[in-house]
Amino acid sequence: SFPADSVPQAPEDALFGLARAYKADSSSIKVDLGIGAYRDNNAKPWVLPVVKKADEILRNNPELNHEYAPIAGIPEFTSKASELMLGADSPAIKEGRVTSMQTISGTGAVHVGALFLARFYKGSRQVYVSNPTWANHHQILRNVGLETVDYPYFDKKTRGLDFEGMRSTIQSAPEGSIILLHPCAHNPTGVDPTLDQWKELAAIIRSKKHFPFFDCAYQGFASGNLARDAAAVRYFIEQGFELIIAQSFAKNFGLYGERAGCFHVVTGPSPDAKSTIGRIASQLAILQRSEISNPPLYGARIAATVLNDEALFKEWEGNLETMSGRIIDMRKALRSKLESLSTPGTWNHITDQIGMFSFTGLTEPQVQKLREEYHIYMTKNGRISMAGLNTNNIDHVATSINKVVV
Numbered sequence: 201s202f203p204a205d206s207v208p209q210a211p212e213d214a215l216f217g218l219a220r221a222y223k224a225d226s227s228s229i230k231v232d233l234g235i236g237a238y239r240d241n242n243a244k245p246w247v248l249p250v251v252k253k254a255d256e257i258l259r260n261n262p263e264l265n266h267e268y269a270p271i272a273g274i275p276e277f278t279s280k281a282s283e284l285m286l287g288a289d290s291p292a293i294k295e296g297r298v299t300s301m302q303t304i305s306g307t308g309a310v311h312v313g314a315l316f317l318a319r320f321y322k323g324s325r326q327v328y329v330s331n332p333t334w335a336n337h338h339q340i341l342r343n344v345g346l347e348t349v350d351y352p353y354f355d356k357k358t359r360g361l362d363f364e365g366m367r368s369t370i371q372s373a374p375e376g377s378i379i380l381l382h383p384c385a386h387n388p389t390g391v392d393p394t395l396d397q398w399k400e401l402a403a404i405i406r407s408k409k410h411f412p413f414f415d416c417a418y419q420g421f422a423s424g425n426l427a428r429d430a431a432a433v434r435y436f437i438e439q440g441f442e443l444i445i446a447q448s449f450a451k452n453f454g455l456y457g458e459r460a461g462c463f464h465v466v467t468g469p470s471p472d473a474k475s476t477i478g479r480i481a482s483q484l485a486i487l488q489r490s491e492i493s494n495p496p497l498y499g500a501r502i503a504a505t506v507l508n509d510e511a512l513f514k515e516w517e518g519n520l521e522t523m524s525g526r527i528i529d530m531r532k533a534l535r536s537k538l539e540s541l542s543t544p545g546t547w548n549h550i551t552d553q554i555g556m557f558s559f560t561g562l563t564e565p566q567v568q569k570l571r572e573e574y575h576i577y578m579t580k581n582g583r584i585s586m587a588g589l590n591t592n593n594i595d596h597v598a599t600s601i602n603k604v605v606v
């Protein structure tokens with residue numbers, strides 16, 4: 201009933217396949233620079249101290265049970281998630297122009313956003329996506345019948361932003377195209393537009409009546425500051441855009457496997473904004489009900505416990521600074537080691553880039569060699585998850601890169 205020509209063998213997922221290969225490697229000097237998940241200086245996943253506290257609070261709460269969550273998720277989570285993204289004093293929130301729905305982490309939010317657009321967006325069915333972008337974007341968008349078109353993003357020479365390429369491609373996209381944007385800590389390049397460049401992009405997107413789709417997976421991880429990392433999204437909302445936002449709590453709460461995320465729709469200021477938002481929320485509930493019915497409780501309860509308590513929120517901000525700070529230390533250390541080894545080429549991009557990843561410029565053969573000869577694992581495109589580096593393995597990584605970069 202399922203012959204090979206109707207169910208062909210699919211390629212293994214780039215990222216999860218890499219994780220599997222790393223686990224299977226018995227070498228004592230292996231280094232995992234693959235999956236974008238934070239590791240501490242001992243290369244171990246880090247359960248944030250504030251998450252441990254929230255877990256303790258939940259365990260000691262006799263009121264909690266395992267009943268279904270509402271279809272849109274637990275309100276003490278979704279309301280705080282939207283304040284975190286938009287800012288507690290956001291006019292959009294005050295004017296009732298936002299609806300938020302809890303999702304299966306960031307992936308679930310990108311998916312339900314894509315599905316919502318595929319069903320109800322009357323503009324173009326083309327989604328303009330950065331080249332390169334997150335490994336999962338294209339297939340999520342295509343699975344719901346949207347088309348993807350690349351906009352240039354990475355300048356191979358400067359290893360920085362190809363702003364001219366990005367700007368002109370968005371400018372010339374058909375009116376009403378959907379523009380998928382990473383608001384901070386771009387994956388995989390670690391390169392972000394400046395606020396002035398965001399303002400220029402907003403003007404173009406408005407003039408062409410494009411639709412902004414923000415995928416925010418690293419708020420607080422890029423600069424260590426939650427408001428700064430949300431600046432692009434908040435600017436667009438201040439400018440009165442109608443837009444959607446996928447929000448992951450995987451990295452900034454370390455809740456990867458608990459799948460805590462949120463999806464937001466923001467409408468522009470208008471007399472019927474509230475009724476529009478009500479209609480949108482009602483259709484989102486149908487989409488969600490038919491796919492997951494209602495979202496998982498644990499991760500959202502942990503995040504809500506922290507987001508609703510001033511002292512825990514402050515402690516969380518400290519935990520974020522610990523993670524982003526350690527990554528920045530590793531950026532400085534890797535750059536200076538590569539330079540002190542006089543590794544051919546320039547390495548300032550390692551510290552110029554921001555967030556979880558560094559787009560090193562290493563070629564596929566060099567990546568292959570690092571993996572086979574030095575047991576260092578990174579994605580084929582030369583992306584390094586900087587949290588995989590630590591004071592115990594950084595010399596091995598720097599000297600190995602130095603050897604393969606001829």
Ligand SMILES: Cc1[nH+]cc(COP(=O)(O)O)c(CN[C@@H](CCC(=O)O)C(=O)O)c1O
Pocket residue numbers: 215234235236237304305306307308310334335336382387415416417448449450451456460461
């Ligand atoms: C831009 C982006 N959007 C959404 C997600 C989804 O996150 P989640 O909340 O867990 O559903 C990720 C994670 N990407 C890193 C983690 C592994 C994955 O691909 O997923 C990565 O690129 O390594 C992103 O980098």
